[in-house]
Amino acid sequence: MAAGHSPLSQFEIKRWVPIQIGDLDVSFTNSAAFMALTVIGVSAFLVLGMRRHALVPGRWQSMAELSYVFIANLVKDTVGTEGRPYFPFIFTVFMFVLFGNLFGMVPYGFTFTSHIIVTFTMAVVVFLGVTVIALIKHKLHFFTFFMPPGVPLIMAPLLVPIEIISYLSRPISLSVRLFANMLAGHTLLKVFAGFVVALGLFGAFPLAFVVALTALEVVIAFLQAFVFTILTCLYLNDALHLH
Amino acid sequence: MSEPGPADDLQKLDARLKRAEEAARKSGPGGVPKDKPSGNALGLALRVGVELVSALAVGLAIGWLLDAWLGTRPWLMLVFILLGGAAGILNVYRMARGFGYAVGYKPDKPTGRARPGDQGPGIEG
Numbered sequence: 001m002a003a004g005h006s007p008l009s010q011f012e013i014k015r016w017v018p019i020q021i022g023d024l025d026v027s028f029t030n031s032a033a034f035m036a037l038t039v040i041g042v043s044a045f046l047v048l049g050m051r052r053h054a055l056v057p058g059r060w061q062s063m064a065e066l067s068y069v070f071i072a073n074l075v076k077d078t079v080g081t082e083g084r085p086y087f088p089f090i091f092t093v094f095m096f097v098l099f100g101n102l103f104g105m106v107p108y109g110f111t112f113t114s115h116i117i118v119t120f121t122m123a124v125v126v127f128l129g130v131t132v133i134a135l136i137k138h139k140l141h142f143f144t145f146f147m148p149p150g151v152p153l154i155m156a157p158l159l160v161p162i163e164i165i166s167y168l169s170r171p172i173s174l175s176v177r178l179f180a181n182m183l184a185g186h187t188l189l190k191v192f193a194g195f196v197v198a199l200g201l202f203g204a205f206p207l208a209f210v211v212a213l214t215a216l217e218v219v220i221a222f223l224q225a226f227v228f229t230i231l232t233c234l235y236l237n238d239a240l241h242l243h
Numbered sequence: 244m245s246e247p248g249p250a251d252d253l254q255k256l257d258a259r260l261k262r263a264e265e266a267a268r269k270s271g272p273g274g275v276p277k278d279k280p281s282g283n284a285l286g287l288a289l290r291v292g293v294e295l296v297s298a299l300a301v302g303l304a305i306g307w308l309l310d311a312w313l314g315t316r317p318w319l320m321l322v323f324i325l326l327g328g329a330a331g332i333l334n335v336y337r338m339a340r341g342f343g344y345a346v347g348y349k350p351d352k353p354t355g356r357a358r359p360g361d362q363g364p365g366i367e368g
Contacts, residue, residue, distance in 0.1 A: 159322075165302050165330035172297035173334070180289065223286075 007190035011114055011183070031118070034110045038099045043097075043237065067095065078233040082240050089234075093122065094131075094229040101182065101221030105214070113224075114182035116175060123175035126232050135238035145242060174231055181224050185217045294338060295331040302327015 017028035026048065028200030057065055071091045075083040083090075097113060104111025112118050134142045146163040147156060194205040306323030310316040 158326075161326050162330045162333060165298055165323075165327050166306065166333055168305075169294070169298040169301045169330060169334065172300060173293045176293050176297060177290065180293065 005194070007187050008192065010110070010186060010190060013115075031112045031115065034100070034103055034112050035118075037098060038112075039088060041103065042095045042099050043111065046095075056059045065193065074230060077235055078230065079237045079240065083233065083236060086236055090232055093232060094225055095128070097122075097178065097228050098225035099223065101225055104186065105218060105221060109183050111186055113178055114186055116179045117177035119179045120171065122228075123171040126174070126235065127171040130232075130235045130239045132238070137240060138242050142242065144241055145238075167239060170235065174228065178224050178228050181220055185213075185220055189213055196222070252310055266306035290338065291315040291335050295328075299324065299327040302330060 004071060015027040016030060016032045019026050019028060046064050046067075049060045052058070052061065068091070071094050072087060075087050075090055079086070100113045101111065103109050104113065134145075146160050146167065148159065148163070151159055183217060186211045189210060192210050196203040196210065199206065302323040302325075303320065303328075307322035309319045309323070313319065
């Protein structure tokens with residue numbers, strides 16, 4: 001197989017408009033382009049969908065309203081009424097990840113959620129934000145979070161580090177889950193697509209598999225956006241209610 | 244004179260909507276089971292793996308940095324790898340106990356209200 005057709009070449013970052021500020025490389029890459037496209041896509045989907053704001057919604061308006069109500073209910077169920085002020089952020093995160101995943105499914109598209117640095121940055125923003133909210137709301141009481149109630153004091157030197165590590169592992173597991181799912185799915189698609197041509201007439205079998213896999217990938221795109229959002233909500237719930 | 248027409252249906256629908264809204268208002272956080280298993284064994288396996296490894300990685304990193312700072316290489320790293328492994332097991336344990344996606348999450352205090360599907364004390368038991 002030629003070097004350009006490696007299953008991993010789809011994840012390559014390409015500089016479209018090289019920009020250099022000092023030692024900093026801030027080139028406009030294909031990743032940045034798809035992020036911009038995602039933001040434009042989400043805005044267009046919601047703003048144009050609600051343009052007519054009819055009492056009886058059409059298909060497009062229904063989809064826009066459905067996504068709003070879906071996340072609003074999610075926030076209400078997991079965080080409760082105190083979660084209302086954070087709804088815009090959570091809705092933005094959901095739409096950004098969802099549209100990023102879906103734009104990645106377009107042929108020749110680029111999936112920026114398959115890059116750990118993108119998902120990790122989002123996870124760190126969520127993690128720091130939630131921690132700051134907890135610190136503002138509960139002040140120093142927040143640190144009792146790391147000491148489970150009813151534990152003998154003699155166990156504290158062992159348990160508190162474990163709890164802190166468990167807490168710090170949140171952004172990593174949050175980001176790796178999204179990143180690994182997108183990376184594995186898209187690589188698998190490309191590998192099986194490579195078999196189609198290589199097997200000649202028998203390529204029909206991997207082709208059928210690729211069709212099924214594509215459908216599965218669309219489901220995963222929704223599912224992982226949902227998982228990322230519900231985890232954000234649950235962390236926010238922890239921060240606000242602090243058991 | 245009043246046959247079951249559209250108006251009747253609408254009234255029934257109105258009553259149902261009111262009931263649903265009432266129920267929705269009552270259910271605060273935790274009123275709804277938080278985590279439905281996705282029914283996807285591969286997804287579950289991936290989750291367990293990610294939880295285990297990420298906690299271990301954090302433990303390793305903390306130990307490494309503390310060693311570099313205090314000049315005690317390699318002892319603190321060894322200790323924190325073990326602690327990280329323990330934290331990973333704890334993450335998986337909490338996940339398996341049905342506290343769902345909420346890693347590092349604590350069950351309600353034994354004195355507090357019980358979450359549906361949560362029997363007995365958690366790790367502090």
